[in-house]
Amino acid sequence: MIPIYIKNEKKFKTITLALKFKAPIDADLITERSLLAKLMTKSTANYPTEQKLYDYLSDLYGAHLSSYVTKQKTAHVMTFSIEFIHDKFIDEPLFDACCQLLSDVIKHPNVNGDSFNEQKVVQEKQLLNARFDNMKDNKAQASFQRMLKEMFQTSYRYPSIGIEDRLPDVTPASLYAAYESMLQKDEKALYVIGDVTEEIRSKLEHYFDFNSEDVTLEPLELEPKAKSVYVTEYTDTSQARINMGMTVHVEYGTSDYFALIVMNQIYGGDATSLLFMNVREKMSLAYQIHSQVDARLGLMYVVAGVQNATYQQAVDTILSQLEMMKQGEFSEELLIIAKKMLISHRRENFDRPRGWIEVSYASSFDTAQLSTEEWIKGIESVTKEEVMAIAEQVNVQTIYCLAEEVKA
Numbered sequence: 001m002i003p004i005y006i007k008n009e010k011k012f013k014t015i016t017l018a019l020k021f022k023a024p025i026d027a028d029l030i031t032e033r034s035l036l037a038k039l040m041t042k043s044t045a046n047y048p049t050e051q052k053l054y055d056y057l058s059d060l061y062g063a064h065l066s067s068y069v070t071k072q073k074t075a076h077v078m079t080f081s082i083e084f085i086h087d088k089f090i091d092e093p094l095f096d097a098c099c100q101l102l103s104d105v106i107k108h109p110n111v112n113g114d115s116f117n118e119q120k121v122v123q124e125k126q127l128l129n130a131r132f133d134n135m136k137d138n139k140a141q142a143s144f145q146r147m148l149k150e151m152f153q154t155s156y157r158y159p160s161i162g163i164e165d166r167l168p169d170v171t172p173a174s175l176y177a178a179y180e181s182m183l184q185k186d187e188k189a190l191y192v193i194g195d196v197t198e199e200i201r202s203k204l205e206h207y208f209d210f211n212s213e214d215v216t217l218e219p220l221e222l223e224p225k226a227k228s229v230y231v232t233e234y235t236d237t238s239q240a241r242i243n244m245g246m247t248v249h250v251e252y253g254t255s256d257y258f259a260l261i262v263m264n265q266i267y268g269g270d271a272t273s274l275l276f277m278n279v280r281e282k283m284s285l286a287y288q289i290h291s292q293v294d295a296r297l298g299l300m301y302v303v304a305g306v307q308n309a310t311y312q313q314a315v316d317t318i319l320s321q322l323e324m325m326k327q328g329e330f331s332e333e334l335l336i337i338a339k340k341m342l343i344s345h346r347r348e349n350f351d352r353p354r355g356w357i358e359v360s361y362a363s364s365f366d367t368a369q370l371s372t373e374e375w376i377k378g379i380e381s382v383t384k385e386e387v388m389a390i391a392e393q394v395n396v397q398t399i400y401c402l403a404e405e406v407k408a
Helices: 028-039 051-061 094-107 118-137 138-150 164-169 171-185 198-207 255-269 274-284 308-327 331-350 353-363 373-379 384-391
Strands: 005-009 014-024 064-074 075-085 187-194 230-234 240-247 286-292 299-306 393-405
Touching: 005 198, 005 331, 014 094, 014 171, 014 353, 028 064, 028 075, 028 094, 028 118, 028 164, 028 171, 064 138, 064 308, 075 353, 094 198, 118 138, 118 164, 118 171, 138 230, 138 240, 138 299, 164 274, 164 286, 171 187, 171 373, 187 198, 187 353, 198 240, 240 308, 255 274, 255 286, 255 308, 255 331, 274 286, 274 299, 274 308, 299 308, 308 384, 308 393, 331 353, 331 384
Parallel strands: 005 187, 230 393
Antiparallel strands: 014 075, 014 187, 064 075, 240 299, 240 393, 286 299
């Protein structure tokens, strides 16, 4: 039986169910898994066309069936979700019908023997190919992915939606094999949020009676570099793109973990940060700039769109702002603002069903468990000295620039 997490939240008029499938990131399967997530929510054995499934969802008072894929730590996660109006508002048994539908999406997909429907597979491959094309056309996305490929030599380098070069090799049969692997080998969990109680658990166990395997994830380890890998590529672009990948070793839930989150916020987390105020506003070197952090993996990135003629100056200035962090050249007021913003964002997460689901699921990857109150206390307790100390440990691994060659 899979673990089931139930959250009673009366402020929502809907009930949301989210079924999670976790597996190690595998270059041989990630593309199929991405296609499966979309394919399986567009038709089932009982509703073999997209229109028939759409009509049935309309009959369920506009229930919303969705899916998406993400990378979390070194796992590839598929999420299948359904959101629907609480029975009490319409006096009809929607709960059972929606549970049955989400269960059927997984248990009874639209297949022919050991293969998915060929025409639907072709359509889904075309849609995914269009997403890859859009990613390449979007210079910001394309340059970030290039930076990841330079920085990582493992499967973590690939985007969650898959690998473009593998798309032509995907067949209805290979998709079915990936589906079988997902059912048999993935670690699974169900999250439910709305005005519900533990009384629904027996029903959930009936509809979602899957077996779940414990998945072991490989750690993501990058040795510190004495000198950053610096890559510049040229293309026809109106603005240069700078992407930096950085690492810092922290343990989840420790003072260093919280210090890294606060440091990132001060460095480039929002419009009050050093990168925004200095690189963009004061020096006018960037059209947009921010930093982002995956504290669980000890990763931090800087992403910027800058002028072609001055991209090298922008790189130097971004790095100089990191040196300022190390030297404590930021105000106590900025530290206070950063903490308030982080705590506000954390609380806002719980104003949406998906926010609670994602925060709760992310915590399942950690051995130490932190309540929201403990997380907030951890952020509040961070000192300026701790921010300076963690900034000192940041190792700039990769600097990738995509620019237009300036001809003399």
